[in-house]
Amino acid sequence: MTTHVPGEFVHRADPADIIPTGWTQLRENRFSVSARWPAAHPFFSPVAGDRHDPLLVAETIRQATMLIAHAEFGVPVDDQFVMWGLSYNADPEALTLDGLSSDLTVDVVCSDLSSSGGRLRDLRTTVVLTRDDRFLGTGSALARCTSAPAYRRIRGARMAALGRPVPLIPGVAPHLVGRELSKDVVLGPGTRPGQWQLRINTDHPTLFRRPNDHVPGMVLLEAARQAGTLTIGAGAFLPTVMDVSFSRYAELDSPCWIETEIVSGVDPSTTSVRVIGHQDGHRLFHCMLTSPCRELAVAGAGLDTRLAG
Structure with missing residues (x-):
C-alpha cells in the first residue's frame, strides 16, 4: 500500500x-x-x-x-x-x-x-x-x-445500541445476489415477492468497520445493489448509474424492509430498478440503479428467496 x-x-x-x-x-x-x-x-x-x-x-x-x-x-x-x-x-x-x-x-x-x-x-x-x-x-x-456531543443529543436513547449484538437472520443464497460468501449477503427472505429483509452482520469487517448505533449507509447501498440483482435475476447486474437519498437513520433493533420494482425507461440499452427501504412505517432511503442491458440475463428473471446453506 x-x-x-x-x-x-x-x-x-x-x-x-x-x-x-x-x-x-x-x-x-x-x-x-x-x-x-x-x-x-x-x-x-x-x-x-x-x-x-x-x-x-x-x-x-x-x-x-x-x-x-x-x-x-x-x-x-x-x-x-x-x-x-x-x-x-x-x-x-x-x-x-x-x-x-x-x-x-x-x-x-x-x-x-x-x-x-x-x-x-x-x-x-x-x-x-x-x-x-x-x-x-x-x-x-x-x-x-x-459534533460528537450534538450527535449524542440527537440520537438520545438510541446510543444504547452502540456495539450491541444484532441477531443474524438467514440470508438468501450468495450466488443470487452476485456474491460468493454468505457473510457478504445483506438480504434475507421477505414476506412477499419483490421484498427482502435487511440482513445485518455487525461482524463484517468492511461494512461494519467499527461499533455503530445505526446501520451504515454503505450497508444500505449494498442492499440496494443486491436487491437489484435479485429483481433482474442475473448475478452480472452492473449498476453503473446510482442515485440514492436517505431520509432517516436505519436502526439496528427493528426489521428493515427492502422493496424493488423495474422502471421502464426510454433507453432500451439499459435496465433501471427502483429500490426503497422502509422501517417501522417510515421510508429510510430511495435508490435508483441503472445497468447496461448487455450485462444482464433478463430471461427467466425471478425473485428467488431461497436460503443459503
Missing part, C-alpha cells in the same frame, strides 16, 4: 480499505484527490466477470468527501459524518479490470457550504473521476457533519 492518507480522515482502519492516497488544493474549494482501487479486495470484488465493482465509485466519492472535510475544512475526526445523498454515473468500459491496481484522479469541487458555531455543518461535493487519463465517471454527495 502506498497510501499517505490517515485512516481517521476517511473513517477506515484497515489500510486495504483506504482508497485516497493523497490530495492537493487547486484553488478555493477545489481539490485533486489521488486514489487507488485494489485489484483484489475481500468485499469490493469484480462484477460481471471483468469489471471493477461500481460501488467502488460510491465509496471513492464518500471517502474523498470526508478527506476534504477533515483535512481542509477542519472537521474534527470525532464528528459524525452522514451522507444524505450520493449519486454517480460511470462508464462501464472504463471499469474494465486489467489485473493491476488502478490509479485514479478525483477532481473535487465543494459547494453549498454552511457552518454553525464556526464549524462546517453541510457541504456538497461534485466530482469527476479519471483513470489513466481516461474519463471514468462523475458523481456528487451531500453530507452533514455533527
Whole structure:
C-alpha cells in the first residue's frame, strides 16, 4: 500500500480499505484527490466477470468527501459524518479490470457550504473521476457533519445500541445476489415477492468497520445493489448509474424492509430498478440503479428467496 492518507480522515482502519492516497488544493474549494482501487479486495470484488465493482465509485466519492472535510475544512475526526445523498454515473468500459491496481484522479469541487458555531455543518461535493487519463465517471454527495456531543443529543436513547449484538437472520443464497460468501449477503427472505429483509452482520469487517448505533449507509447501498440483482435475476447486474437519498437513520433493533420494482425507461440499452427501504412505517432511503442491458440475463428473471446453506 502506498497510501499517505490517515485512516481517521476517511473513517477506515484497515489500510486495504483506504482508497485516497493523497490530495492537493487547486484553488478555493477545489481539490485533486489521488486514489487507488485494489485489484483484489475481500468485499469490493469484480462484477460481471471483468469489471471493477461500481460501488467502488460510491465509496471513492464518500471517502474523498470526508478527506476534504477533515483535512481542509477542519472537521474534527470525532464528528459524525452522514451522507444524505450520493449519486454517480460511470462508464462501464472504463471499469474494465486489467489485473493491476488502478490509479485514479478525483477532481473535487465543494459547494453549498454552511457552518454553525464556526464549524462546517453541510457541504456538497461534485466530482469527476479519471483513470489513466481516461474519463471514468462523475458523481456528487451531500453530507452533514455533527459534533460528537450534538450527535449524542440527537440520537438520545438510541446510543444504547452502540456495539450491541444484532441477531443474524438467514440470508438468501450468495450466488443470487452476485456474491460468493454468505457473510457478504445483506438480504434475507421477505414476506412477499419483490421484498427482502435487511440482513445485518455487525461482524463484517468492511461494512461494519467499527461499533455503530445505526446501520451504515454503505450497508444500505449494498442492499440496494443486491436487491437489484435479485429483481433482474442475473448475478452480472452492473449498476453503473446510482442515485440514492436517505431520509432517516436505519436502526439496528427493528426489521428493515427492502422493496424493488423495474422502471421502464426510454433507453432500451439499459435496465433501471427502483429500490426503497422502509422501517417501522417510515421510508429510510430511495435508490435508483441503472445497468447496461448487455450485462444482464433478463430471461427467466425471478425473485428467488431461497436460503443459503
